[in-house]
Amino acid sequence: MKISAKTKICAIIGDPVDHSLSPIMHNAGYESLGIDFVFVGLHVKKESLREAVAGIRTLGIRGVSITIPHKQEALKYVDSIDKTAEKIGAINTIVNNDGELIGINTDWMGVRDPLENLISIRNKRVGIIGAGGAARAASYAVKSKGAVLNIFNRTLDRAGKLANDFGANVFTLDEIAKLKEMDIVINATSLGLHEDDDLPVSNEYISSNQIIFDLVYTKNGKTKFIEEAEKKKAIVLTGIEMLLAQGYEQFKLFTGHNPPKDAMRKVLP
Numbered sequence: 001m002k003i004s005a006k007t008k009i010c011a012i013i014g015d016p017v018d019h020s021l022s023p024i025m026h027n028a029g030y031e032s033l034g035i036d037f038v039f040v041g042l043h044v045k046k047e048s049l050r051e052a053v054a055g056i057r058t059l060g061i062r063g064v065s066i067t068i069p070h071k072q073e074a075l076k077y078v079d080s081i082d083k084t085a086e087k088i089g090a091i092n093t094i095v096n097n098d099g100e101l102i103g104i105n106t107d108w109m110g111v112r113d114p115l116e117n118l119i120s121i122r123n124k125r126v127g128i129i130g131a132g133g134a135a136r137a138a139s140y141a142v143k144s145k146g147a148v149l150n151i152f153n154r155t156l157d158r159a160g161k162l163a164n165d166f167g168a169n170v171f172t173l174d175e176i177a178k179l180k181e182m183d184i185v186i187n188a189t190s191l192g193l194h195e196d197d198d199l200p201v202s203n204e205y206i207s208s209n210q211i212i213f214d215l216v217y218t219k220n221g222k223t224k225f226i227e228e229a230e231k232k233k234a235i236v237l238t239g240i241e242m243l244l245a246q247g248y249e250q251f252k253l254f255t256g257h258n259p260p261k262d263a264m265r266k267v268l269p
């Protein structure tokens with residue numbers, strides 16, 4: 001990769017950001033196509049988000065991925081927001097079109113596409129654990145394909161708001177045994193990133209009849225939850241699949257080129 005004064009810059013902003021695999025994935029795509037782009041990680045603290053987003057415009061940064069904890073707050077600082085991102089209530093992407101900053105959500109495609117590549121989601125019973133930003137994107141994704149949605153969350157209020165916005169049944173974590181009835185189980189909590197995290201749900205509720213999709217990924221790809229699901233012979237999808245599917249769409253938005261999917265996948269665990 002040759003970097004010059006003409007190289008177009010893309011970045012991921014978050015706190016923390018150094019665990020992110022987005023730079024490796026996007027740079028592999030740029031290199032494969034031989035296009036003059038570079039993708040870096042930028043550590044942005046909560047209190048600096050407004051200035052950081054303004055900096056995208058000032059410095060002419062072409063596109064930005066947004067990760068924790070900025071996905072909701074960043075909505076406030078862009079010039080326009082696409083309709084899906086508005087419904088989800090979060091953006092994970094900013095495209096800079098000649099100084100106009102457009103907020104977009106591609107996370108929901110990161111959930112829809114890996115699932116739809118396996119089966120049709122229509123009328124499937126989907127259980128999502130969690131009710132934060134990732135759960136909202138996942139809810140939008142599965143509802144857009146006609147699934148029956150069930151939300152399990154520690155905080156009932158947050159789950160209630162999500163259910164109101166997307167149409168879902170709501171359960172507390174005391175009712176987690178209901179997960180056994182689901183065709184698809186999605187972990188959208190933040191549990192699993194760290195070695196010593198609890199499982200989002202005990203493996204007694206997982207079976208070989210289910211698809212288990214863990215949105216969380218670790219440096220080596222698989223979380224403990226995925227390992228447990230594999231022991232139960234469930235069909236599994238890791239957070240790497242989500243990272244790729246949402247990243248393919250960002251790649252197209254940032255560069256105008258179709259993503260070289262194999263090259264991007266090859267560099268990930």
Ligand SMILES: NC(=O)c1ccc[n+]([C@@H]2O[C@H](COP(=O)([O-])OP(=O)(O)OC[C@H]3O[C@@H](n4cnc5c(N)ncnc54)[C@H](OP(=O)(O)O)[C@@H]3O)[C@@H](O)[C@H]2O)c1
Nearest residue numbers: 130131132133134135154155158189190215216239242243
């Ligand atoms: N693979 C990808 O490309 C990709 C993309 C986006 C996100 N993600 C993953 O998705 C995860 C969630 O992101 P987010 O933005 O939705 O985070 P968030 O808005 O902070 O939501 C976190 C959710 O986890 C729940 N939770 C946290 N700790 C818990 C615990 N100890 N026990 C039970 N529930 C707990 C929270 O429950 P309460 O509501 O009760 O607090 C909340 O529902 C992130 O860790 C990230 O790794 C992956």
